[in-house]
Amino acid sequence: xxxxxxxxxxxxxxxxxxxxxxxxxxxxxxxxxxxxxxxxxxxxxxxxxxxxxxxxxxxxxxxxxxxxxxxxxxxxxxxxxxxxxxxxxxxxxxxxxxxxxxxxxxxxxxxxxxxxxxxxxxxxxxxxxxxxxxxxxxxxxxxxxxxxxxxxxxxxxxxxxxxxxxxxxxxxxxxxxxxxxxxxxxxxxxxxxxxxxxxxxxxxxxxxxxxxxxxxxxxxxxxx
Amino acid sequence: xxxxxxxxxxxxxxxxxxxxxxxxxxxxxxxxxxxxxxxxxxxxxxxxxxxxxxxxxxxxxxxxxxxxxxxxxxxxxxxxxxxxxxxxxxxxxxxxxxxxxxxxxxxxxxxxxxxxxxxxxxxxxxxxxxxxxxxxxxxxxxxxxxxxxxxxxxxxxxxxxxxxxxxxxxxxxxxxxxxxxxxxxxxxxxxxxxxxxxxxxxxxxxxxxxxxxxxxxxxxxxxxxxxxxxxxxxxxxxxxxxxxxxxxxxxxxxxxxxxxxxxxxxxxxxxxxxxxxxxxxxxxxxxxxxxxxxxxxxxxxxxxxxxxxxxxxxxxxxxxxxxxxxxxxxxxxxxxxxxxxxxxxxxxxxxxxxxxxxxxxxxxxxxxxxxxxxxxxxxxxxxxxxxxxxxxxxxxxxxxxxx
Numbered sequence: 315x316x317x318x319x320x321x322x323x324x325x326x327x328x329x330x331x332x333x334x335x336x337x338x339x340x341x342x343x344x345x346x347x348x349x350x351x352x353x354x355x356x357x358x359x360x361x362x363x364x365x366x367x368x369x370x371x372x373x374x375x376x377x378x379x380x381x382x383x384x385x386x387x388x389x390x391x392x393x394x395x396x397x398x399x400x401x402x403x404x405x406x407x408x409x410x411x412x413x414x415x416x417x418x419x420x421x422x423x424x425x426x427x428x429x430x431x432x433x434x435x436x437x438x439x440x441x442x443x444x445x446x447x448x449x450x451x452x453x454x455x456x457x458x459x460x461x462x463x464x465x466x467x468x469x470x471x472x473x474x475x476x477x478x479x480x481x482x483x484x485x486x487x488x489x490x491x492x493x494x495x496x497x498x499x500x501x502x503x504x505x506x507x508x509x510x511x512x513x514x515x516x517x518x519x520x521x522x523x524x525x526x527x528x529x530x531x532x533x534x535x536x537x538x
Numbered sequence: 539x540x541x542x543x544x545x546x547x548x549x550x551x552x553x554x555x556x557x558x559x560x561x562x563x564x565x566x567x568x569x570x571x572x573x574x575x576x577x578x579x580x581x582x583x584x585x586x587x588x589x590x591x592x593x594x595x596x597x598x599x600x601x602x603x604x605x606x607x608x609x610x611x612x613x614x615x616x617x618x619x620x621x622x623x624x625x626x627x628x629x630x631x632x633x634x635x636x637x638x639x640x641x642x643x644x645x646x647x648x649x650x651x652x653x654x655x656x657x658x659x660x661x662x663x664x665x666x667x668x669x670x671x672x673x674x675x676x677x678x679x680x681x682x683x684x685x686x687x688x689x690x691x692x693x694x695x696x697x698x699x700x701x702x703x704x705x706x707x708x709x710x711x712x713x714x715x716x717x718x719x720x721x722x723x724x725x726x727x728x729x730x731x732x733x734x735x736x737x738x739x740x741x742x743x744x745x746x747x748x749x750x751x752x753x754x755x756x757x758x759x760x761x762x763x764x765x766x767x768x769x770x771x772x773x774x775x776x777x778x779x780x781x782x783x784x785x786x787x788x789x790x791x792x793x794x795x796x797x798x799x800x801x802x803x804x805x806x807x808x809x810x811x812x813x814x815x816x817x818x819x820x821x822x823x824x825x826x827x828x829x830x831x832x833x834x835x836x837x838x839x840x841x842x843x844x845x846x847x848x849x850x851x852x853x854x855x856x857x858x859x860x861x862x863x864x865x866x867x868x869x870x871x872x873x874x875x876x877x878x879x880x881x882x883x884x885x886x887x888x889x890x891x892x893x894x895x896x897x898x899x900x901x902x903x904x905x906x907x908x909x910x911x912x913x914x915x916x917x918x919x920x921x922x923x924x925x926x927x928x929x930x931x932x933x934x935x936x937x938x939x940x941x
Contacts, residue, residue, distance in 0.1 A: 326740070337827070338830075339828075339833070339855065340827075342571045342855075344827055347825045347827070348825050350824075350825065350828070351824040351825025352825065355718075356737065356742070358585075358716065358737060359586075360586040360589070360694070361585075361586065361589050361593075362586070362587075362588045362589055362592070362594070362696045363594055363695055363696055363856075364594050364854065364856035364858075365594075365780070365782040365810070365812070365853060365854035365856055366782070366810075366853060366854055367597075367694070367695070367696070367782075367808060367810065368588075368593055368694075368695070368696035368697075369590075369696075370586065370593075372694065383853060383854060383856070384853070389632025393545055398576060405583060406716065406738060406739070407737070407739070407740060410586065410716070412937070413937050414937045414938065416935075417934045417935075417936075417937035418935070418938045418940030420934055420938065425629065426629045426630070426697070427628075427629060427632065430632075430634070430786065430789050431786075432677075432786060432788070432789050433676070434673075434674055434675065434676070434789065435670075435673030435674050435676070436670075436673065436674050437791070438633075438634050438790075439635050439689075440635065440662075442628075442633070446789045447632050447633065447634060448632050448786065448789070448806070448807075448808060448809075449632060449694060449807070449808045450808075451808060451809060453808075454934075469758050478605075500669060517809075
């Protein structure tokens with residue numbers, strides 16, 4: 315898609331309609347930035363890093379959860395581009411949400427650094443002695459939570475359970491805490507195994523697979 | 539210095555009220571610093587927190603080596619700040635070190651002078667034999683002839699500042715995102731109130747926010763905000779483009795061993811490799827997008843540092859407006875990356891307001907300290923800066939567990 319693009323942006327129960335000239339490589343976030351900067355200072359959306367690392371610009375574009383900063387207009391089909399806020403978050407307005415429900419769901423004390431996985435011919439100099447480190451793949455964007463079809467029952471959600479599983483993998487001393495988190499009534503038992511989370515994750519975290527791993531560990535423990 | 543536990547449950551600040559304008563990294567660190575000194579803080583940000591320049595940073599935790607040849611004082615400060623940040627917010631930093639690599643004779647000849655400059659600035663840089671450097675970081679260009687190790691790292695440009703916001707809020711600071719300053723009211727030669735539009739809920743409301751002192755921590759927007767109070771603030775918004783490729787190709791930050799220029803730093807971060815940056819100057823910092831040509835230039839420059847970068851799929855291309863202190867008619871590299879707290883009473887005869895100009899992400903805490911020292915002196919508050927002492931709460935607390 316290039317040339318003139320129509321954006322339908324959620325505004326309360328209705329929509330705000332915009333037309334703009336898409337430049338080459340323009341993302342949905344670039345389009346909102348252009349609109350806010352030139353035409354509509356009231357337009358609200360969250361954004362920070364613009365390269366898929368912070369996780370603030372999660373939204374539903376044409377009905378699918380995505381990061382607006384990575385969603386190029388030329389990769390979307392013809393017709394108006396629908397931009398809506400993530401589900402299951404607090405409301406601010408337009409595309410902007412309050413991500414408090416997501417952050418409140420995460421298991422307390424989860425680490426965020428992990429082994430980098432790259433091969434090197436020697437140790438990192440003057441580090442903390444734990445070797446080469448990198449951040450977790452999960453960017454806490456909430457796309458998985460928004461896509462999850464589980465409704466009407468308490469559920470800690472795919473982001474929280476995936477983080478618990480990653481945490482115990484990286485830090486074996488957290489195994490018991492992670493399994494206790496997964497075993498709560500709102501834990502893995504509340505998951506309907508729809509795997510919408512894994513399809514929605516922009517980072518390949520595959521929360522559905524992580525929930526399955528937690529379930530298997532809990533079953534092993536029950537049998538053992 | 540030892541790192542102490544975050545002082546939870548401290549008495550709520552009851553000192554004079556300070557209004558911080560700008561919700562980027564500097565505003566975050568300033569709101570925290572002032573709160574620790576017992577001042578009441580309200581912070582105003584027109585959009586979401588860190589939606590201006592802060593979050594778009596490529597994430598290099600600068601050891602200061604990049605500035606050592608040009609300005610030892612800035613280099614020294616960068617290194618002191620990286621050591622502090624590694625203590626107080628370790629979970630938001632990938633600390634793996636960095637290499638400056640020389641490609642070609644001219645860069646190779648610079649190596650001894652570069653190492654000496656780093657050492658003079660207190661940065662423990664040292665040359666590593668080229669073959670050994672390539673063993674340690676096999677993704678680097680095998681044509682490199684010399685390599686200098688430096689204590690660089692990567693930080694999460696959203697999570698690190700958000701930890702400061704979490705700390706400020708835990709101490710009672712009122713953080714108001716989606717609240718734009720439309721005007722600054724003066725009375726008797728003093729800034730006394732901000733007229734704001736609060737878009738955090740509907741219907742939007744106009745409101746007057748009164749305070750004993752105002753600090754503009756608005757980075758590249760400082761010229762615009764200063765103008766609201768009738769002040770002429772010398773700031774040059776300097777857009778820079780960056781490119782992220784998919785794949786973590788190195789663990790260390792890799793820089794070219796030459797005077798700072800375009801496309802000469804590669805920063806690994808999560809599963810990405812980021813090359814930065816270009817630099818130009820502009821009048822307005824709003825809605826900055828990459829320029830045509832940035833993508834190809836950056837992809838080529840990245841491949842010179844790490845050859846696999848040339849074939850890696852492009853993840854994103856974006857741009858941000860640096861806040862260069864001063865004015866420049868050229869591309870802006872000649873303007874220093876130093877910062878200053880402008881006292882508008884002394885400078886312009888307008889009391890009750892200061893502006894932080896210049897600076898860079900790595901020194902956010904130091905910028906806040908300098909500004910908070912000025913505010914404290916103006917308001918007769920004697921409490922010293924304590925932000926280097928305490929481990930910060932997790933960024934997750936900002937949204938997850940509201941005070």
